[in-house]
Amino acid sequence: MRSGVPGGYEPIAEISFNIPNVNMFLLEYDTPRAGDFTPLRHAGKDKKILLGIISTKDPRLEGRDDIKRRIDDAAKHIDLERLGLCPQCGFSTNLFGTEFTVDDERRKIERMIDISREVWGTS
Numbered sequence: 847m848r849s850g851v852p853g854g855y856e857p858i859a860e861i862s863f864n865i866p867n868v869n870m871f872l873l874e875y876d877t878p879r880a881g882d883f884t885p886l887r888h889a890g891k892d893k894k895i896l897l898g899i900i901s902t903k904d905p906r907l908e909g910r911d912d913i914k915r916r917i918d919d920a921a922k923h924i925d926l927e928r929l930g931l932c933p934q935c936g937f938s939t940n941l942f943g944t945e946f947t948v949d950d951e952r953r954k955i956e957r958m959i960d961i962s963r964e965v966w967g968t969s
Contacts, residue, residue, distance in 0.1 A: 854881020859888040870894045876901040876934035883920040898934035905950040
């Protein structure tokens with residue numbers, strides 16, 4: 847099943863998600879351009895996938911329920927214990943051209959930590 851979204855991971859997933867000596871992938875999933883989560887089914891059993899669903903391009907805070915729903919959607923294709931949460935890119939990319947404040951960044955990071963604790967029970 848292909849997502850039909852140009853730029854999705856499907857065309858490269860089977861080969862890329864099984865590269866030897868790579869055990870973690872940080873994937874941008876903050877826009878529809880990334881496609882859906884079905885390509886995650888190709889990730890080797892020894893691979894961990896961090897879902898970059900927290901935008902560093904938009905200062906608006908993502909909704910807690912929206913983030914958890916997306917994690918649940920991804921977990922339909924790969925074991926939840928092999929998933930994690932991260933920003934789609936580093937916050938340094940917003941030095942030019944975005945209206946991020948340090949408080950915006952802090953709120954997003956705190957949201958990621960809170961949700962990670964809820965979903966994976968990490969402290």
